[in-house]
Amino acid sequence: MVHVAIVGGGLTGLSVAFRLRHLAPGVAVTVLEPRDRAGGNIRTEDRDGFRVEHGPNGFLDRTPSVPNLVRDLGLADRLVAASEGSRKNRYLFLRGALRKMPGGPLGLLTSDLLSPRGKWELFTEPLRRSRPPKGDESVAAFVTRRAGKEAADVFADALVTGIQAGDPSALSVAAAFPRLPKMEREAGSIVRGFFKAAKQRKRDALARSEPPPGPMRMWSFREGLGALVEALAARLGDAVRTGVRVKSVRRTASDWRVETDAGPVAADAVVLACPAYEQAAVVSDLDPHLADLAAGVAYNRIAVVALGYRQTDCAWSPDGFGYIAPQRTRRDVLGVQWCSAIFPDRAPPGCVLWRALCGGVARGDAAEWDDERLSRAVHEEMKLAMGVRGEPVFRRIVRWPRAIPQYNVGHLDRVAAIEARAAAHPGLFVTGNAYRGVAMGDCAEQGELVAARVAGHLAR
Numbered sequence: 406m407v408h409v410a411i412v413g414g415g416l417t418g419l420s421v422a423f424r425l426r427h428l429a430p431g432v433a434v435t436v437l438e439p440r441d442r443a444g445g446n447i448r449t450e451d452r453d454g455f456r457v458e459h460g461p462n463g464f465l466d467r468t469p470s471v472p473n474l475v476r477d478l479g480l481a482d483r484l485v486a487a488s489e490g491s492r493k494n495r496y497l498f499l500r501g502a503l504r505k506m507p508g509g510p511l512g513l514l515t516s517d518l519l520s521p522r523g524k525w526e527l528f529t530e531p532l533r534r535s536r537p538p539k540g541d542e543s544v545a546a547f548v549t550r551r552a553g554k555e556a557a558d559v560f561a562d563a564l565v566t567g568i569q570a571g572d573p574s575a576l577s578v579a580a581a582f583p584r585l586p587k588m589e590r591e592a593g594s595i596v597r598g599f600f601k602a603a604k605q606r607k608r609d610a611l612a613r614s615e616p617p618p619g620p621m622r623m624w625s626f627r628e629g630l631g632a633l634v635e636a637l638a639a640r641l642g643d644a645v646r647t648g649v650r651v652k653s654v655r656r657t658a659s660d661w662r663v664e665t666d667a668g669p670v671a672a673d674a675v676v677l678a679c680p681a682y683e684q685a686a687v688v689s690d691l692d693p694h695l696a697d698l699a700a701g702v703a704y705n706r707i708a709v710v711a712l713g714y715r716q717t718d719c720a721w722s723p724d725g726f727g728y729i730a731p732q733r734t735r736r737d738v739l740g741v742q743w744c745s746a747i748f749p750d751r752a753p754p755g756c757v758l759w760r761a762l763c764g765g766v767a768r769g770d771a772a773e774w775d776d777e778r779l780s781r782a783v784h785e786e787m788k789l790a791m792g793v794r795g796e797p798v799f800r801r802i803v804r805w806p807r808a809i810p811q812y813n814v815g816h817l818d819r820v821a822a823i824e825a826r827a828a829a830h831p832g833l834f835v836t837g838n839a840y841r842g843v844a845m846g847d848c849a850e851q852g853e854l855v856a857a858r859v860a861g862h863l864a865r
Contacts, residue, residue, distance in 0.1 A: 415445025420852020449629025720792025
């Protein structure tokens with residue numbers, strides 16, 4: 406029987422396996438995962454009545470890949486939508502206080518996040534004729550060119566901090582936020598691009614005889630995000646082998662040989678869906694140049710600090726998503742998610758659960774602090790930003806030494822070179838969140854695309 410080995414049991418690897426089984430039912434699939442459980446950074450932990458997400462807190466329905474996966478796994482009845490307040494109310498911590506992010510033009514007019522000059526530069530973005538540079542451009546440079554330096558310092562920093570915990574002056578806008586330069590190319594403006602995209606979504610819905618689409622929403626499951634990867638692993642059954650570390654891959658005269666610490670695995674195709682640094686180690690003997698390219702993808706360090714408080718010890722009960730502390734402010738936390746205000750059943754009655762992210766590119770040192778220092782620093786930030794009076798009644802710290810891949814300027818050229826080198830080895834495929842998107846939707850989408858490519862290769 407034709408066999409495909411998938412190295413890495415995160416969302417991308419599991420999605421490749423799941424989709425490949427439907428595209429090529431006669432193909433055997435094996436997912437090799439070094440840890441004791443599949444799912445990668447997606448994990449939900451229930452402890453002392455609190456429900457803590459170790460990695461992502463939810464997924465957006467901006468693209469159909471995760472919703473389609475949920476449907477095909479029969480999980481739709483377990484979905485829970487994020488609260489309306491979490492969609493509308495998001496904050497920045499600046500100048501010693503929480504400041505609400507504007508929800509539209511009127512909110513921007515009355516906001517104190519920008520000076521009058523900064524507001525004028527942002528409002529006149531549709532009128533600005535600015536020629537993009539010939540090469541790659543950082544997020545900070547792009548937003549400064551389009552909307553002014555203040556908008557870049559406040560909003561671009563917050564956007565990058567909230568998603569990549571990276572450096573806006575180092576991250577590539579084309580790689581990290583490809584919709585933005587596309588809007589500039591196609592509509593001449595970011596603002597006009599958003600309006601054009603909204604009109605197109607309405608036209609597409611009308612063509613499908615569907616009602617006009619509502620605003621983008623965040624989703625999870627009653628049991629937490631872990632329900633998705635657990636369902637994928639359960640559907641794949643014995644095809645998922647945990648606790649198996651892949652050491653190398655090599656091509657033989659007739660097939661591929663995957664060398665693991667549990668013995669060799671023969672395969673007709675190999676999909677590398679593990680982190681880029683693990684891919685580099687796996688292919689180092691096969692193709693040293695490919696290994697060097699993959700090893701060049703940088704990662705940041707993140708510590709997740711979940712604290713539970715009694716509601717009576719909180720000055721107020723927030724109705725919102727949380728807040729970001731832009732990295733240029735160099736605070737001890739990157740941001741805080743008000744988990745129990747976003748989704749139900751995240752904390753026991755009478756308590757709240759708030760989850761802080763520490764570290765990132767600018768403050769990687771904070772992710773290395775010991776548990777006591779880290780939790781104390783986060784608690785002090787909670788006292789300052791949220792007016793907390795009492796000590797936390799719950800604490801859970803999760804550390805990710807290599808958390809989020811950083812799509813620095815030149816990233817897309819690196820990805821093109823990686824894919825070209827991999828293509829020189831027929832039957833070898835590379836994917837994962839190190840290359841074309843870090844969000845859950847990106848991982849599920851890449852799972853679909855790579856599964857189709859693998860199926861096409863095997864059919865030849």
